Amino acid sequence: MPELPEVETTRRGIAPHVDAATVTELIVREPRLRWPIPGDLPQRVQGQPLLALERRAKYLLFRFPAGTLIVHLGMSGTLRALTEAFPPEKHDHVDIVFDNGRRLRFRDPRRFGAILWQDGDPLTHPLLATLGPEPLSAHFDTDHLATLLARRQSAVKQVIMDNHVVVGVGNIYASESLFRARVDPRRPASSLKRDEVDRLTTSVKETLADAIAQGGSTLRDFVDSDGRAGYFLLQCYAYGRDGEPCRVCGNTIQQIRQGQRATFFCPSCQH
Structure with missing residues (x-):
């Protein structure tokens, strides 16, 4: 998708x-x-x-x-x-x-x-009027995310995927951002401390920026293409790596289901 x-x-x-x-x-x-x-x-x-x-x-x-x-x-x-x-x-x-x-x-x-x-x-337009801030903009910062996380008891991964909180953090990018921030995706959103929210805000920005940068090599595929090329996937640390060794600590990446979606995380690196 x-x-x-x-x-x-x-x-x-x-x-x-x-x-x-x-x-x-x-x-x-x-x-x-x-x-x-x-x-x-x-x-x-x-x-x-x-x-x-x-x-x-x-x-x-x-x-x-x-x-x-x-x-x-x-x-x-x-x-x-x-x-x-x-x-x-x-x-x-x-x-x-x-x-x-x-x-x-x-x-x-x-x-x-x-x-x-x-x-x-x-x-x-009704489809756009209630959307949250763009993740790469100055409007998405630690203060914004901390305020919204503090109000929610849901798992933090589900909250950052909510387009009313911030747009564009889909399933892949949520798992990768949480890995980079060293935050367990199962934790209640309100349990995150200020330094953890700061790390998560930064990791969301970096993960999406890296994905966009990697897509730069596919720009030519948007001209006279059959439409099957042009999309890309990060060099993932967590997403899609169930049962494989963590690239950081060597422990085994685990997969769980959250909100009908697969979530991947390292139980050693993410707390």
Whole structure:
């Protein structure tokens, strides 16, 4: 599933190909995504110059003078820049065609993605309005996280995966951040001391920044690609390593279930 680093890599990969270009056509082959694509969307974006391509959490925001196109990749979606009109395949549901000869092609085999429109400020859209701060921003700091953790008795891993607390900390990145911070994922959120919250805040930022940096080598895969390349995985210390020796202490990595998700941790390194 595309997570925040993958979405940010997508944004960086396609932005240079459509920056300041004008939409000449929006082709909808399959409108039945997670929410139906608005029927008047082609008319809304036709003739609109792209002012900026931004990201909020896992949403891509295409800002136009008349409003904002909000794109979510769902569980299986990809967005690629094409240099010519290659024949669409079965799951290529939408093309955004620009006047510079480029087109963005949205592919989504499971159709859990979304392409929506918002007049005015896109951050007021119901899907975005209640989101927590961006993890790599100054708004996500020790004070913010400490305040929210102190109110919660739930396991700390579940809390940092809550998009109302901070966006973009998916299952992989939660396990890796907690490992780096040396915090047991099973601990009640309110039990963390100030120095532990400080370590966790820093580790969340570093883990996501590292994942985005590793994605830099895949940027070329967002042009004329079949959509199967371009995503990446950290050199994980915990996630997916059940039964393997810890890279730090040599003890065995364990796996448990939390909130229907697999959690990986080292019982020696994480307390």
